[in-house]
Amino acid sequence: MTTTAKQLDVSPVVQETAQLLLDHYVFPDVARQLAELLRRRLADGAYDVAAAEELGRRVTADLQSLNGDPHLSLKHHAEPVPTEQGAAVLAAMRGKFASSLGGAPRVELRDGRIALLELAPALFPLGWAAEPLTAALTLVAPADALIVDLRGNTGGDPDTVAFVCGHLLDERTHLNTMYWRDGERLEQSWSPPHVPGARFGGSKPLYVLTSSRTFSAAEELAYDLQQLGRAVVVGEPTAGGAHPREGWTVHPHLEASIPVGRSVNPVSGTNWEGTGVRPDVPCPADEAADRAHALAAERLR
Incomplete structure (x- = not known):
């Protein structure tokens, strides 16, 4: 079923995603900049959309606009996802595991x-x-x-x-x-x-x-x-x-994916992020x- 404009309350989704960034993103300085960007874009009406999938796409583009972190997203799930932290990804993986x-x-x-x-x-x-x-x-x-x-x-x-x-x-x-x-x-x-x-x-x-x-x-x-x-x-x-991530359900069909750490290889002293x-x-x-x-x-x- 398509999510209608009346059903989709954009503001709490974006505000919660911004706060999760501030609380958890591995790079606090980047988190502050991104949270400010999301709130500014929200005020400007950039997220006034009818469908959760389109909201996820627009917010993800903004989340990745600063440092290109591919683990950072507002991920859309076609089926409703559990509210427990991390449960959305596990639920999506179950079917793939069996098949x-x-x-x-x-x-x-x-x-x-x-x-x-x-x-x-x-x-x-x-x-x-x-x-x-x-x-x-x-x-x-x-x-x-x-x-x-x-x-x-x-x-x-x-x-x-x-x-x-x-x-x-x-x-x-x-x-x-x-x-x-x-x-x-x-x-x-x-x-x-x-x-x-x-x-x-x-x-x-x-x-x-x-x-x-x-x-x-x-x-x-x-x-x-x-x-x-x-x-x-x-x-x-x-x-x-290369950044390990956690997921938070911020809407029945949307999961905020936020990296909470960074990997360092003992041989190279770095990782594969971005490259x-x-x-x-x-x-x-x-x-x-x-x-x-x-x-x-x-x-x-």
Whole structure:
């Protein structure tokens, strides 16, 4: 059903989004500027629209106008979303989890004992995904080389990133550090010292496929493995979103997505925000699997 102008009360949605920015956005100075911009645009009538989807589009454009943060948005959901913090994203992910074999929709053995494992459309919460990912990663563990396809992966859970890395490394390894908005708390991410099932391990050839759609936690997986010198990244530069986000429902169909921290890689001392993960072997995304296979076959020879 289309949301009518009478049903859509714009002001409280925009005001609440502005206050959430001030309370939670990882960069307080930017938050103040953006909150002022939203309130000024509200007063000017820029958000006088009839549909929640159009309001989300306009507010998102303004939210990203200052520093281009792709995690910062007023996200529209076609179906009504729960009011609990973070529940909107989880509700949207549930159906995708069920229809993608838990986030590992394709396992393929190619010529020369080269395996391809597609992780898509997301790196789902580890509590959901541990079992299907263990099955898929155990299945490819005996291969002589592995291609991990992240071209259609748009993000997910950092704990799942660490879990996958545990299967692709030989020992517990520092992957990433999150610095949170309050400035007093940081959280390190490490690959687990032990994993269920078999490990592919840290010495056999490993290739990671990326596209311009690869985003967020999927970018972290590619970036972590690249910075450790563990994987060769093949494909296109990724979307460039490195800030962990939280979501707040501000309307039955609108979720304010606000980054609450920033990632710092222990090797590079920085992250992929704004730049994306830069491939070691650049090529169009639709050619990346064949290019990685050729590289793996040559290395194995």
